[in-house]
Amino acid sequence: MSIGENYLRIRNEIPGHVRIVLAAKTRQPGEVAEAIEAGATDIGENYVQEAAAMIQALGEKAEAVTWHMIGELQKNKINKALPIFDVIQTIDSLEKAIAVDKRAARFEKVVPVLIEINSAAEPNKSGLAPDSSVAETVAKGISQLKHLHLQGVMTMGPLGADPEDVRPFFRKTREIFEHLKELEISGVEMNTLSMGMSDSYRVAIEEGTNMVRLGTIIFGPRF
Ligand SMILES: *Cc1c(COP(=O)(O)O)cnc(C)c1O
Numbered sequence: 001m002s003i004g005e006n007y008l009r010i011r012n013e014i015p016g017h018v019r020i021v022l023a024a025k026t027r028q029p030g031e032v033a034e035a036i037e038a039g040a041t042d043i044g045e046n047y048v049q050e051a052a053a054m055i056q057a058l059g060e061k062a063e064a065v066t067w068h069m070i071g072e073l074q075k076n077k078i079n080k081a082l083p084i085f086d087v088i089q090t091i092d093s094l095e096k097a098i099a100v101d102k103r104a105a106r107f108e109k110v111v112p113v114l115i116e117i118n119s120a121a122e123p124n125k126s127g128l129a130p131d132s133s134v135a136e137t138v139a140k141g142i143s144q145l146k147h148l149h150l151q152g153v154m155t156m157g158p159l160g161a162d163p164e165d166v167r168p169f170f171r172k173t174r175e176i177f178e179h180l181k182e183l184e185i186s187g188v189e190m191n192t193l194s195m196g197m198s199d200s201y202r203v204a205i206e207e208g209t210n211m212v213r214l215g216t217i218i219f220g221p222r223f
Contacts, residue, residue, distance in 0.1 A: 004038035023215035029057035046071025104147035119155040119169035132179040152192025170207040
């Protein structure tokens, strides 16, 4: 099946309230263009440089979609990232949030952000500890920053293995999301739960996600 057909098949399979962010790493602009032509609305990139090149190559097509930073945001790349991305999904500390806020102020922007949870507490992964009180402290901190708009929570969860193995970590992330939502922190609008990838999106949807990030299942395997 073509990329466009894959996109439409998955779009029809997934409930309408679940947004699909296409993970475009390693893909050619022509491949991403095909997905956009089929109706894709949201594209995720892991690296600032790759995103810049992709957007330039796509030209007008790039303007029609929402760009999500889904990789780790290095502090020295924030200035380059801000004009490119519409949403930063990977705020992994209050310190990082403060750094983004400071630079966003210079661009006179208010940046929609998600906080990333290291839901399985993996030592080599970025993200906050999977603990509601940790997330609460960071969310309250972000709510004080004038140039960030906190809108939700994102997690990767452990890779490989059986998708069922990821379920407890998706469930934990959902709990943290619901906790933050119940707090009704002023200036925070908890509406996005970003979790689920090609091998785990069904489990993520069962656990209440409303945004999945898909690469392989739409574009084919990465080489
Ligand atoms: C690559 C990537 C995805 C999608 O992975 P697939 O398994 O190809 O669907 C989702 N989220 C992030 C952060 C990624 O880097």
